[in-house]
Amino acid sequence: MRFEVLGHTVGAPLGGACAGYLVHGDGGTILLDCGPGTLERVWRRGLAGRLSAIVLSHAHADHVLDLVPWSTSVTSGELEHRAGGPLPPTPLYVPRDHGPQVLDALVVALGLREDRFSGAFDLREYDDRDRLSIAGMELTFARTAHPVPCFAPRIDDGRATIVYGADGARSPALVAHARDADLLVVEATYLDPDPGQHRYGHMTGEEAGQVASQAGAKRLLLTHLLPRPDENLENLRRARAAFSGTVDLAREGLVVVA
Ligand SMILES: [Zn+2]
């Protein structure tokens, strides 16, 4: 599998897109999260309308907001124009106990048609009891330590394993879920622990390194970054001090082969 970074910023697309990652397998491509800036990057790659599925880790704005322009009639019209005809809706997996509620609220708040999302996507729900088979890849999930229901996918194609930690504080559940992963993608939102970190459920680069080390992962990719290059480099240094495997900072277009 190949893991490709479309966006890596936290909260707002400052200096790059928010959360959006492609997992390319032999049988197709999965998009993980759809934060601001994701659609344009998927479109530029010619992959809109051709994805095997979109899987949302959770329904915070920096992970879902591009579903709004993605589901507009402009996008569907241009997709049809490119393809020369109608395309089947892309399967969209959302967390069962928060995703539909957020999509319904967006419809009401923005005055959209009731079938805005259900018409544009093949809407499906999941949680940590489910096992999904998508394009030859098996997905299982662990709930992360985050203020809203958030799930970290573990993706296995029979040859390699990629774990995307999504948003969440360090937790034993994430360590267990990431056991022996070939690639572990973990947030490094903060440089230093502070009370807010626990309130909002995020990690530092050092904690990300500790998770990778405890899980026995082979490679670590730090993401969900603030637009502070010096702090991100320091987070990288601290993660490397805590984990002996390869560690990189996410950047747009980076592709890691697992
Ligand atoms: Zn979040």
Ligand SMILES: [Zn+2]
């Ligand atoms: Zn986030």
